[in-house]
Amino acid sequence: MDDSLEPRALRARRIDRAGAKAAEQGGVISLMQLRDHGVTRHQVRAQVSARRWRRVHSQVVAVHTGPLSDIGAQWAAVLEGGPQAYLDGASALIAEGLTGFTWDAVRVSVPMASRARSAPGLLVVRTRRYDPRVVVPSGVPRARPDVAAVHAALWAKSDKQAVLLITMAVQQRLTTAERIGQSLLSVHRDKRRRLLHAAVLDLLDGVRSISEAEFAAECRKRGLPKPSRQVVRRGKDGTYYLDVCWEEWGVVVEIDGIQHSWATNVVQDALRHNDVTLDNSVVLRLPLLGLRVAADDFFAQIERALRDRGCPLGRTCDDAADGTAAS
Structure with a gap:
């Protein structure tokens, strides 16, 4: 149908309905959806030429001329990709x-x-x-x-x-x-x-057993002495355990799972950390995420802490801390 022969009121209603659909999609609508609402390509070009609408992608227009919202950009991407x-x-x-x-x-x-x-x-x-x-x-x-x-x-x-x-x-x-x-x-x-x-x-915090093996493997690879695991300490609030400890040199490594970033653990973790520090130990934190993606960086810090406190590096993790062979 020639757009000039179509009643103006009917064209306006179709454009209004298309605008309502676009409002549900962050202000954007596809050419296919416009056709479904009876809006022709000629009418789309007229709206764009009049600067009431603007092109977003090859198959998508915005029914305004301002910047797209985040949801508008997301809808525009999906509509451009097709049904x-x-x-x-x-x-x-x-x-x-x-x-x-x-x-x-x-x-x-x-x-x-x-x-x-x-x-x-x-x-x-x-x-x-x-x-x-x-x-x-x-x-x-x-x-x-x-x-x-x-x-x-x-x-x-x-x-x-x-x-x-x-x-x-x-x-x-x-x-x-x-x-x-x-x-x-x-x-x-x-x-x-x-x-x-x-x-x-x-x-899932289901890695305590396997993280111990992984930590030992990393120590062995770097020639670090064998640390103690789950060392018992007593604080004001009772007994707690240190994940990894070289007691002879006062170096502690706390292996943090995702739960350590949650607010409910922040206070108790900080108190424990401070208790150990007050006992003249240095406490380093090793997130399990760090063990996965930045092990070299974290173990470089552990090596530095041990070296600064007099630990002779170069022994394997299978060696006992006192230098005698492990049984």
Whole structure:
């Protein structure tokens, strides 16, 4: 139909309905949705020319000329990706409410056969990990937080960033370590698979037994003397245990799981730390996250503390602290 022959009131109602739909999507709407509302391409061009609307991507317009809100940018990315697209990875976590992390582009996952293309600020990824069953049923289409956290870790720029992302997702209560672990079971081949399994165990705080073996292996590799484990000390509030201790040289290492960052543990941890320090020991903290992604940096500090207190380095972790052979 020639737009000039269509009653002005009818055109206005269609544009108003399209505007209402856009309002549900952060102020953006796709060309396909506009067609469904009876708004023609000619009418879209007229709105853009009149500077009432503006183009966002090739298939998306904003029904205003101001900057997009975060949710508007997320909806624009999904709409540009097509009807099967959804936010994935870190972008899905941010849409879920993740704070303290930014990404330089909004990422959407699409089927392998999709023809959607990336654009400035938009990363469209054809991936074999695409699965419409994991999409959250309300709000902007996005992967469930547990799935998104796993994908974000797999696609992260570094191992450190990978572990950080799944840790943040749990700390900010977007999902649980159990759910992330369940989703991680579907990953069969990836270079970070073992790292992420270990990180999830850390989040579950189920690593006390294996972290001891890992710590001993790191000591052995660096020629450090064998430390004592779970040394008993008595403080004003009763008995507590030190994770790792070289008593001869007064060096203590406290291995912190994720629970040590929670407010309920801050006071007691600080009091214990101060008690040990007042006993003239130096206390170093080693987050399990640090053991995964920055072991060299943390053990360099441990070596320095031992050396400064007179420890002769170069013996293996299997040697006893007094220099006699371990039985």
